[in-house]
Amino acid sequence: MPEIRIENLTHTFGKGQPNELTVLDNINLTFESGSFNAIVGTSGCGKSTLLKMMAGLFAPSDGSMKLDDQIIQGTDRRRGMVFQQDAVFPWMTVSKNISYGPRLRGASAAEQREIEAKWTQAVGLKGFENRWPRELSGGMRKRVDIGRVYANDPDVLLMDEPFGALDAQTKERMQSDLLETWGQSRKTVVFVTHDLEEAIFLADKIVVMSARPGRVHHIEEVSLPRPRTDAMRLTDEFIQIKRRLWEMLDH
């Protein structure tokens, strides 16, 4: 099963140039197989950079990153990513976006239709299958993004602030939906967010990062039982964790 191990990872943009910038400094992390992990930290501390490296979009300047003892090199469909920006292909309808991955691998028309039906339903976009992305709201486009990655069935799911731009209610609903979907397949998830409550609600483990350069400041194990319910957001344990993390980020 897919376990991610990051060892002594350091990343410097523009290494050797006058404007070089060390974004991540000596990161050591393990994301266990089938666990839900969150990364929190202030803006610019290198969360997206770390996630993109896990996706294999570029290599760290120092240290290593392994998936099941294999060094991560280049992109792979086993490591799916939901980007911070909107990445829905505007030239494809909702359902064509959803079945993009399987189509790459030559899925038959019947298989594609089955996958489209399953995942448009799962992300709550039934009835919008043939719409263009421009006809959807921001939150709906994010659902397409998520459904598309899920339909591609990766082992590891990297999510970069997927709910960052949504209103509170929509956000909470999508968090619950995400947990439900995750509960069925138990992929290894690394979920980046600004939102402490979101991190606590979703994750088994929360990595708190400090900025400039990004370092691992603290690791919080969340022992709230699963399945998580919205009522847990108001429990003492939840609020205590939130206060602890909040004070940490404040410094």
Added chain:
Amino acid sequence: MNKNTAFNSKRVILGCLSVAAVIAIYALVTSRPDNNPALLPPITDIITSFWTNLTSGSLLTALGASLFRISAGFLIGTTLALVLGCLIGWYRNIEYLFDPLIEAVRPIPPLAYIPLIIIWFGIGEFSRVLIITIACFMVCVVNVIAGMKNVPAVYEDAASTMGATRFQVFRTVAVPAATPFIITGYRVALAAAWTTLVASELLAAQNGLGFLLQEGRRYFLTDQVMMIIMIIGACAFIMDRIFRKIQAHLMQWSETRE
């Protein structure tokens, strides 16, 4: 749907209005007793010229010859531009290879090649099509390259994290993402094709619309000159309309479609 049709018919009515106004003013000016018909022939003369040339067959022959040249030059030029532009825009090494060449050649107006082409290939059909091909290629390739270079990185990243190979990213992401630029390239190529067509026919042709223009000037047939100008305008207009239809169809997904 209803609102759209209403909008369109309003558009057509207003568009026709401006054309009608120009014709009315022209008719008014040419009907004055002090008008010199050799410079500004009355509308009836223009229509007569049209009719004479149509029934004698000379107009259709000329139109056929010109349309053939345009189509051949346009199709060859834009196809080459599409293929080469995609390669240059997508593969770094091919870009390094061709970019200086294209940048050096780009500012040269295609008409400047006419003397050279006549020296090399004579004044035959091949030369005329070649000039139009060059003109179409040059304006189109620049747009295709720009389109390829403007593909948002996040789309490429999304595709490759889903397992797309480099070529699959090219085919399923870069080309569709570049279509707005590519279509613009085709449209400016069409305009360039008309410009160079007439120029090359004015200089060296025994037939075609440009030849009829030249003939009109030589024998002082101002009505014929006016008539041909209008024919060219009408043809270019119709082609552009057809193009917009194709564009609207291909760009259904785009937010900025008309």
